[in-house]
Amino acid sequence: MLRVYGHPASQPSRSVIWACVLNDLPIELIEPDPDREASVTARGQIPVIDDEGFVLSEMPAILAYLAVKHGWTNMYPDDIQLRARITQYLHSHHTLTRLATMTLMAPHVLVAFGGIPGSNPLSYVNNLCIQNAMADDDGLGKGQRLVAQIVDYLERAYLADGDFLAGTTSASIADLACYEEIGQLETANLLDLSENKVMRAWTRRMRDLPHHDDVHRYNLVLGDIKTVPNSMERFLGAVTEGMAALSALNVRMVSDG
Numbered sequence: 001m002l003r004v005y006g007h008p009a010s011q012p013s014r015s016v017i018w019a020c021v022l023n024d025l026p027i028e029l030i031e032p033d034p035d036r037e038a039s040v041t042a043r044g045q046i047p048v049i050d051d052e053g054f055v056l057s058e059m060p061a062i063l064a065y066l067a068v069k070h071g072w073t074n075m076y077p078d079d080i081q082l083r084a085r086i087t088q089y090l091h092s093h094h095t096l097t098r099l100a101t102m103t104l105m106a107p108h109v110l111v112a113f114g115g116i117p118g119s120n121p122l123s124y125v126n127n128l129c130i131q132n133a134m135a136d137d138d139g140l141g142k143g144q145r146l147v148a149q150i151v152d153y154l155e156r157a158y159l160a161d162g163d164f165l166a167g168t169t170s171a172s173i174a175d176l177a178c179y180e181e182i183g184q185l186e187t188a189n190l191l192d193l194s195e196n197k198v199m200r201a202w203t204r205r206m207r208d209l210p211h212h213d214d215v216h217r218y219n220l221v222l223g224d225i226k227t228v229p230n231s232m233e234r235f236l237g238a239v240t241e242g243m244a245a246l247s248a249l250n251v252r253m254v255s256d257g
């Protein structure tokens, strides 16, 4: 069975998990132990997959690999221009939409940890963004203004002509990746999309996809972390419920090692 090293609190992990659930691909979900030298994620990031010994990291690479291997043409069409548009979005994702997490979501989640727990070379830029936001008295305002620009850009560059980002008629792997960054902010009360009707309609379309609430149980239980600052107890409670919701799907929880 496909092994996915990931976590319900991790945006790129959720997009991989959701893609597998949507396509009825059973998985084992492993919460990695980053200090365990033998772990495939030692000193690295999640998500990572282990497909019968083939180990792959980076969410866009994982989603494209799984889509091609399992013929998920609804999410990753054979049409080369649609596929190129999906790839275009996924290349921009890391330095565009991903900043929604680094400037708004993570700083508000990590108050419960008192800072950033650990680092590695892959997380250097991310951690700079998070640290800046946490140290800034106007961190919330600056994060919200940046995300407003990101949303505006996504609306103009990707959602002007269709219901989904890359011109597909149903959600593609680009939509899954993007939603994990934007959708979480609405649930956390960190983003108000009332002025962004196009983006708001898209997040509603994404929420209507099957198994949304189970895959996002962590976010739904965590709730508003703007008005009521996060705490470790609350974070752990949301993780426990998030994992329980995933266990009720075709996701088997396995320990690392």
Ligand SMILES: N[C@@H](CCC(=O)N[C@@H](CS)C(=O)NCC(=O)O)C(=O)O
Pocket: 009, 010, 011, 012, 013, 044, 045, 046, 047, 057, 058, 059, 060, 094, 118, 119, 120, 122, 123, 126
């Ligand atoms: N570019 C990576 C980003 C992965 C990422 O940021 N993972 C985070 C969790 S959401 C992580 O592993 N953080 C721990 C660390 O960097 O040490 C991808 O798209 O998969």
